[in-house]
Amino acid sequence: MRAITIRQFGEPDSMTVEERPTPQAGPNEVLVSVKSIGVNYPDLLVIGGKYQILAKPPFSPGKDAAGVVLAVGSGVEVCKPGDRVVCQLEYGAYAEEIVVPAAQCFVLPDAMSFDEAAAMGLAYQTAHFALVERGMYRKGETVLVNGAAGGVGLAAVQIAKGLGATVIAGVIGEDQAAIARENGADHTVDLTMPDLRNALRDRIKELTGGHGVDVALDPVGGEAFTAALRAMAWRGRMVVIGFVSGTIPEVKVNYLLVKNIHVSGLQWSDYRDRTPDWVRRVQTELFDLYESGAIRPKVMESLPFEDYARALQMVRDGKVTGKVVLRV
Numbered sequence: 313m314r315a316i317t318i319r320q321f322g323e324p325d326s327m328t329v330e331e332r333p334t335p336q337a338g339p340n341e342v343l344v345s346v347k348s349i350g351v352n353y354p355d356l357l358v359i360g361g362k363y364q365i366l367a368k369p370p371f372s373p374g375k376d377a378a379g380v381v382l383a384v385g386s387g388v389e390v391c392k393p394g395d396r397v398v399c400q401l402e403y404g405a406y407a408e409e410i411v412v413p414a415a416q417c418f419v420l421p422d423a424m425s426f427d428e429a430a431a432m433g434l435a436y437q438t439a440h441f442a443l444v445e446r447g448m449y450r451k452g453e454t455v456l457v458n459g460a461a462g463g464v465g466l467a468a469v470q471i472a473k474g475l476g477a478t479v480i481a482g483v484i485g486e487d488q489a490a491i492a493r494e495n496g497a498d499h500t501v502d503l504t505m506p507d508l509r510n511a512l513r514d515r516i517k518e519l520t521g522g523h524g525v526d527v528a529l530d531p532v533g534g535e536a537f538t539a540a541l542r543a544m545a546w547r548g549r550m551v552v553i554g555f556v557s558g559t560i561p562e563v564k565v566n567y568l569l570v571k572n573i574h575v576s577g578l579q580w581s582d583y584r585d586r587t588p589d590w591v592r593r594v595q596t597e598l599f600d601l602y603e604s605g606a607i608r609p610k611v612m613e614s615l616p617f618e619d620y621a622r623a624l625q626m627v628r629d630g631k632v633t634g635k636v637v638l639r640v
Contacts, residue, residue, distance in 0.1 A: 313331070313332060313333075313334050313407065313408040313409040314329050314330065314331060314332070314407070314408050314617070315329070315330055315332045315372045315406065315407035315408065316328075316329055316330075316372055316373070316374075316406035316407065316617075316620050317329070317330045317332075317370050317371070317372055318358075318359060318369050318370060318371055318372070318373060319369050319370045320369060321359065321360055321361030321366075321369070322359070322360065322361075323359070323360070324356070324359055324620065324621040324624035324625060324628075325621040326359075327359065327373075327620065327621070329617075329618065330370075332407070334409050335409060335410065335411040336383075336411070337383050337384055337385040337388075337411050338385045338411075339385045339386045339387050340385060340386070340387045340388060340413060340414050340415075341384075341385040341388070341411050341412065341413060341414060342381055342383075342384050342385070342388060342390075342391060342397070342399075342411070342412050342413075342414050342417045343381070343382045343383040343384070343409065343410075343411050344377065344379045344380065344381055344382065344397060344399055344409065344410050344411075344412060344417070345379045345380045345381075345382050345408070345409055346377045346378070346379040346405070346407060346408055346409060346410055346640050347378055347379040347380065347426040347639070347640055348377070348378045348379070348425075348426035348427045348429065348430035348431075348614070348637050348638070348639055348640070349374055349376065349377050349378075349405050349406055349430055349617075349637060349638040349639075349640065350374075350375065350376030350377070350378075350405070350430040350431055350432075350433045350434060350435070350635060350637055351374075351620075351623045351624060351627055351635070351636050351637060351638060352375055352376065352434050352435070352463065352627070353462075353463070353554065353556060353627055354375065354434075355373045355374060355375065355624060355627075356624055356627060356628055358373045358403060359373055359624070364579075365402060365403075365581070367403055371403060371404065372403065372404050372405070372406040372407050373403050373404075373405070373406050374401065374403060374404060374405025374406035374407075375400065375401055375402065375403065375405055375433070375434050376398070376399070376400060376401075376405055376430050376431075376432075376433030376434050377398070377399045377401065377405035377410055377412075377430060377433075378396070378397065378398045378399070378420070378426040378427075378429035378430040378433075379396075379397065379399075379410075379426065379640075380394065380395070380396055380397070381393050381394060381395045381396075381397055381417075382409070384414070385414075387414070388414040389414075390414050390415075390417055390418075390419070391414070391417055391419050395419050396419065396420045396426070396429075397417050397418060397419055397420060398417075398418050398420055398429040398430065398432065398433055399412040399416055399417050399418075400412075400416045400418075400433055400434065400437070400584060400591075401416065402581060406620065406638070408617075408640050415588035415592070416584065416588070416591075418592070418595045418599075420599075421599050421602060421603050423602075423603070424599075424602060426639075427611045427614050427637050427639065428602075428608070428609045428611065429609075430635075430637045431463075431609035431610070431611050431634065431635035431637055432467075432598065432602075432609045434463075434580070435463040435464045435466075435467040435609075435635060436467045436471065436598050436607070436609070437580055437584075437591065437594060437595065437598070438464050438467070438553060438578065438580045439464050439465075439467035439468035439471050439529070440467075440471055440594050440597070440598060441578055441580055441583060441594065442464075442468065442529050442551045442553050442578045443455065443468060443471060443472055443475070443527065443529060443551075444475075444594075445578075445583075446549075446551045446576045446577075446578045447527040447529065447549045447551045447576075448527075448549055448574075449472070449475065449477065449526075449527050450526075451475060451476040451477075452476055452477070452478075453477055453478070453526035453527060454477065454478045454479075454480065454520055454523065454524075454525050454526050454527075454545070455468075455472040455477040455478070455479050455480070455525065455526065455527045455528070455529065456480045456482060456501075456516065456525040456527070456528040456529070456540055456543065457469050457472065457479065457480070457481055457482060457497075457528075457529050458482035458503065458528070458529065458530045458531065458532045458536045458537070458540055459482065459530070459531045459532045459536070459556060460481030460482055460483050460488070460492045460497060460500075461481075461483055461484075461488035461491050461492060461633045461634075462531065462556070462630075462632065462633070462634075463632070463634060463635045464531050464553060464554070465481075465482075465529075465531060466491070466492070466495055466610055466633070466634050467607070467609070468529050469481055469492055469495050469496050469497050470495050470496050470601075470606065470607040470608070471598075471601065471606075471607060472496075472527075473495075473496030473497070473498075473606070474496070474601045474604075474606030474607055477527075478498050478499075479496060479497045479498050479499075480497065480498065480499045480500070480501060480516065480519060480525060481493075481497035481499070481500045481501070482500075482501055482503045482512075482532075482536060482540070483500050483501070483502060483503065484502065484503055484504055485502065485504070487633075488500075488633065489502070491610075491633050491634075495608075495610065499519050501515050501516065501519075503532070503535075503536050503539075508535050508536070508539045509535065509538060509539050509542065510539075510542075511539075512539035512540065512542070512543055513539065513542040513543045516543040517543070520545075523545050524543055524544050524545035524546070524548060525540075525543055525544060525545060525548060526545050526547075526548055526549070527548065527549050527550075527551070528540045528541070528543070528544060528548065528549075528550045528551070529551050529553060530550065530551065530552055530553060531553040531554040531555075531556055532554075532555070532556055532557050533552075533554065533555030533556070533557045533558075533559050533560055533561055534555070534557035534558070534559035534561060535557075535559075535561075536557065537550075537552070537561040538561050541563070541567065541573070541575070542567075544571060544573050546571055546572060547571075547572045547573070547574070548571070548573050548574070549573075549574045549575075549576070550573065550574070550575045550576070551575075551576055551577070551578055552575065552576070552577040552578070553577075553578055556630075563575060609634065609635065610633065610634025610635065611634060611635055611636075611637055612632055612633050612634045612635065612636055613626075613632075613636045613637075614636075614637050614638075614639045615636060615637070615638055615639065616638070616639060617638050617639065617640045619638070620638055623636045623637075623638055
């Protein structure tokens with residue numbers, strides 16, 4: 313079988329496609345023939361050697377894969393050979409065949425394609441945990457999603473709307489605004505506005521009748537985070553998801569005190585590893601939302617397995633709305 317392999321950390325085009333032996337499923341493991349692979353921003357950090365969790369090369373990157381179960385080890389009850397599944401890994405998804413812990417394997421709804429499943433993976437789990445667990449969302453609240461046209465952002469827009477929120481999407485330009493609206497956003501705000509620090513607060517007050525946003529989800533960092541913090545309602549909750557802007561912001565904690573604001577962070581893989589039953593409950597809810605039509609992963613483009621460098625470059629350049637996947 314073939315696997316896209318990191319032999320030394322660097323740029324996406326430094327990886328190579330190599331032949332490797334087919335892995336074998338051990339106890340409580342599942343062997344999967346991969347059909348679609350989700351391409352995520354953290355993959356770039358792994359490939360560059362900048363992620364918080366790194367394996368020793370050689371290894372394959374990739375955190376999302378969907379495919380067909382080939383074999384299961386002893387003790388596996390969540391799936392059987394022939395089942396269509398989506399898998400969530402720390403790394404290793406960029407391969408034609410993978411072995412995954414059974415706890416990280418989920419049988420797909422009949423109507424869900426492999427591309428949709430791979431696109432859902434990490435992004436939708438992250439968005440759900442950020443909104444519901446870390447953001448303590450309550451039905452009917454107002455939610456601001458920065459980076460709303462990206463993978464996690466668009467997932468958050470759909471989930472928040474599906475759970476009854478009024479959704480404000482932070483975007484760049486009218487093209488992204490249109491995509492956010494198509495996916496459930498009630499309002500959009502342009503994060504390139506002059507004097508964003510004050511302009512975003514003023515615009516959100518206008519949209520909310522002076523209330524502000526109850527929950528803000530931020531995978532962007534930088535100026536967008538700082539501006540969103542100033543737009544929070546009393547007792548608002550801000551969740552830090554990432555820093556795709558490349559700038560890690562700082563918080564003046566006196567502002568949190570004055571408005572009783574809560575700021576927290578989300579590292580979703582901790583939940584995957586520490587509380588797999590919780591992750592499975594969330595995945596079941598996500599599948600239910602999918603089957604009800606409330607959420608629908610947006611696959612911007614499906615590229616051949618060999619085009620991994622181009623797919624990753626699209627993510628790096630901010631040219632992806634929703635998700636790009638690799639098709640095996």
